[in-house]
Amino acid sequence: MITQNVHALLDALYTxxxxxxxxxxxxxxxxxxxxxxxxxxxxxxxCGLRVRADAVGNLIGRIDGSVDxxxxxxxxxxxxxxxxxRLDGALGVVGGLIALSTLRSQHGxxxxxxxxxxxxxxxxxxxxxxxWGSLSIVGExxxxxxxxxxxxxxxxxxxxxxxIQLDPARIAQAARSDIGxxxxxxxxxxxxxxxxxxxxxxxxxxxxxxHFRVTVTGRADHAGTTPMxxxxxxxxxxxxxxxxxxxAARALGAPAVATVGRISVEPGQANxxxxxxxxxxxxRHPDRSQQLQLCADIRSELYRIADxxxxxxxxxxxxxxxxxxxxxxxxxxxxxxxxxxxxSHQQMPSGAGHDAQIMARRCKAGMxxxxxxxxxSHTPAEDTAPAALExxxxxxxxxxxxxxx
Amino acid sequence: MITQNVHALLDALYTxxxxxxxxxxxxxxxxxxxxxxxxxxxxxxxCGLRVRADAVGNLIGRIDGSVDxxxxxxxxxxxxxxxxxRLDGALGVVGGLIALSTLRSQHGxxxxxxxxxxxxxxxxxxxxxxxWGSLSIVGExxxxxxxxxxxxxxxxxxxxxxxIQLDPARIAQAARSDIGxxxxxxxxxxxxxxxxxxxxxxxxxxxxxxHFRVTVTGRADHAGTTPMxxxxxxxxxxxxxxxxxxxAARALGAPAVATVGRISVEPGQANxxxxxxxxxxxxRHPDRSQQLQLCADIRSELYRIADxxxxxxxxxxxxxxxxxxxxxxxxxxxxxxxxxxxxSHQQMPSGAGHDAQIMARRCKAGMxxxxxxxxxSHTPAEDTAPAALExxxxxxxxxxxxxxx
Numbered sequence: 001m002i003t004q005n006v007h008a009l010l011d012a013l014y015t016x017x018x019x020x021x022x023x024x025x026x027x028x029x030x031x032x033x034x035x036x037x038x039x040x041x042x043x044x045x046x047c048g049l050r051v052r053a054d055a056v057g058n059l060i061g062r063i064d065g066s067v068d069x070x071x072x073x074x075x076x077x078x079x080x081x082x083x084x085x086r087l088d089g090a091l092g093v094v095g096g097l098i099a100l101s102t103l104r105s106q107h108g109x110x111x112x113x114x115x116x117x118x119x120x121x122x123x124x125x126x127x128x129x130x131x132w133g134s135l136s137i138v139g140e141x142x143x144x145x146x147x148x149x150x151x152x153x154x155x156x157x158x159x160x161x162x163x164i165q166l167d168p169a170r171i172a173q174a175a176r177s178d179i180g181x182x183x184x185x186x187x188x189x190x191x192x193x194x195x196x197x198x199x200x201x202x203x204x205x206x207x208x209x210x211h212f213r214v215t216v217t218g219r220a221d222h223a224g225t226t227p228m229x230x231x232x233x234x235x236x237x238x239x240x241x242x243x244x245x246x247x248a249a250r251a252l253g254a255p256a257v258a259t260v261g262r263i264s265v266e267p268g269q270a271n272x273x274x275x276x277x278x279x280x281x282x283x284r285h286p287d288r289s290q291q292l293q294l295c296a297d298i299r300s301e302l303y304r305i306a307d308x309x310x311x312x313x314x315x316x317x318x319x320x321x322x323x324x325x326x327x328x329x330x331x332x333x334x335x336x337x338x339x340x341x342x343x344s345h346q347q348m349p350s351g352a353g354h355d356a357q358i359m360a361r362r363c364k365a366g367m368x369x370x371x372x373x374x375x376x377s378h379t380p381a382e383d384t385a386p387a388a389l390e391x392x393x394x395x396x397x398x399x400x401x402x403x404x405x
Numbered sequence: 406m407i408t409q410n411v412h413a414l415l416d417a418l419y420t421x422x423x424x425x426x427x428x429x430x431x432x433x434x435x436x437x438x439x440x441x442x443x444x445x446x447x448x449x450x451x452c453g454l455r456v457r458a459d460a461v462g463n464l465i466g467r468i469d470g471s472v473d474x475x476x477x478x479x480x481x482x483x484x485x486x487x488x489x490x491r492l493d494g495a496l497g498v499v500g501g502l503i504a505l506s507t508l509r510s511q512h513g514x515x516x517x518x519x520x521x522x523x524x525x526x527x528x529x530x531x532x533x534x535x536x537w538g539s540l541s542i543v544g545e546x547x548x549x550x551x552x553x554x555x556x557x558x559x560x561x562x563x564x565x566x567x568x569i570q571l572d573p574a575r576i577a578q579a580a581r582s583d584i585g586x587x588x589x590x591x592x593x594x595x596x597x598x599x600x601x602x603x604x605x606x607x608x609x610x611x612x613x614x615x616h617f618r619v620t621v622t623g624r625a626d627h628a629g630t631t632p633m634x635x636x637x638x639x640x641x642x643x644x645x646x647x648x649x650x651x652x653a654a655r656a657l658g659a660p661a662v663a664t665v666g667r668i669s670v671e672p673g674q675a676n677x678x679x680x681x682x683x684x685x686x687x688x689r690h691p692d693r694s695q696q697l698q699l700c701a702d703i704r705s706e707l708y709r710i711a712d713x714x715x716x717x718x719x720x721x722x723x724x725x726x727x728x729x730x731x732x733x734x735x736x737x738x739x740x741x742x743x744x745x746x747x748x749s750h751q752q753m754p755s756g757a758g759h760d761a762q763i764m765a766r767r768c769k770a771g772m773x774x775x776x777x778x779x780x781x782s783h784t785p786a787e788d789t790a791p792a793a794l795e796x797x798x799x800x801x802x803x804x805x806x807x808x809x810x
Binding site for chain 2: 188189190191192195207209211221222223224225226227228229230233235236238239240242243246249250254255256257258259260261262263264265267268269270271272273274280282284350351352353375377378
């Protein structure tokens, strides 16, 4: 039966939304996304799960428990970025399916209900928001948002929902208060496990994230006629700031990270001293006080450099997400399962965002990572060693057993 | 008579090609440029100069000498950058006109012929080249180039010439071998004279200029999941290089200058570690050995940083212009005139390029600068104190007298 073979399932999903230029693209509510949704629903049914879709299109497969207690849930998403790989999201869906199927056939009915939840639009695959499915589950999505957010063609979430017979007026019905635990399996999307030659990461927290937009203002001058001493060069100032940002993260030590990914310069001519520079900062730390420290260190360095170089500076904080700690109960369940199975592992933060951080608002949430070869993700090159994938699913199965039986 | 008042002449020229958004734009061969050309021709005639245009549209006003010796020429350009100011180019034209007019009325016929040469397309105001007029005079322009270079609408120099009844087949006829001296008056376009409170700069050399395009290659990684220690961030590497370029020019000391004016980054997303960065370098020094030293220092620092950070680097030299020394005979003539008139002055290099550097290939060339308020140029804010302008023209007149009478 195909539903016993993780690789066959992943390969089957990877054919849905395949792009001619490489990789896959399953934007939420699109035809490829619906095909994947139907495919997973079919597999769920084959595995003996009771299948339903909720009001926003989250897909839910359920095994009832012997008592009417809170649900033990697992899952991830099947929407993808454009040019995405075989594992991001899909692994948590397929891994959860195999885990529930295995538990049901080996141990029969659980004490608590078990669910596989396939969320929609985790990535921001199509619309100008992300976590749409999990936000609906925790009761933080509504019709107003569905009318606000749109895709590149101007189609709103609400319009796209109606096109596939989902009623935006019913969004609130997706909200759940009966979920007790949510454990998401995912690829690491980094190279920490690979470098340490470990097969499993147990996520302690989803990192805190702060985005800044920085404007540095100097004075445009002729590149030939203006001595170095009398310049107010916005770009040399920004360069010093970029190095200071790198240094701030290094000085605080791992897992602090800080990245400048965008930069633009005015007037942008080879023979004119730059008058202004705009750049982004992405700063992350899974510990709240350290997150604040990192941002404070960066800010004070930037002001110091601007002052030293007589430049204007404007630091705008665009977003600030505090870290989301994972539930100790889930961390212990995963750890115990890994130890029992002899799977090499370590605790680690997640540097990327996941549905689990949204689910954590209403239930105990946790995550487990399998290694990413070369740390690659959001690319067709995204991969994990087959054996590590299988061991990860065994640990997921063991952890769910501990929680639900 | 208007032609005695430098300010009235400059104001009159500044109305031709005036932009609604501020500043002036007189691209070569355009209607505003032709209007300015006709206006200056009219003034020349009023001042008793014999007027002609050459095969490419350089405008020449002449006073014959009593002997048939080499020509003593002055002049500059009337084409402008978009949004240009009142003085760049125009001052050398108007100043030369007043100087020749004054010499003729006060001293009568010179021994050697005197010419005011108004060059066309010094700035690269319209086409993908610059110095078109002066290159024609020194015999280094031809029909092939006229067919090659084009404006933003794809119109070639040759097509634009034909539109105003200039024959590209006749370009070679603009070449001259009878010019002995060329002395160009210009605004400094920097703030050195202003800072030293001097009224005049006597140019010793036009600076050597090297342009590089640098590509730094790292590896794109997830900004959240990739620890600082295992990144190959092309932008932090480029930032270190930009500071090293600044340091190289400062360490060599004035008048060395080095500028990074353009930078672009791939993939340019806030949450992705940059995989590659492209930036420009503009490095200048008026002494040839120091120019080479500056470029060597920059190159070795860039390779060192790339190596230190395990980044790829490709340094492409786009252009290299060695410095052009000005003729000692002209430097002395200007200096003597300035001293006689009691005008405060210093010798200095020109950090910008000028027609004089092209003319220097065939004759003795020199330049004199008047101060630029705030060092501004290529902007409507471009200005010089009226008294300094007038003193500059007096020195130009005195220097031309020394050469031609």
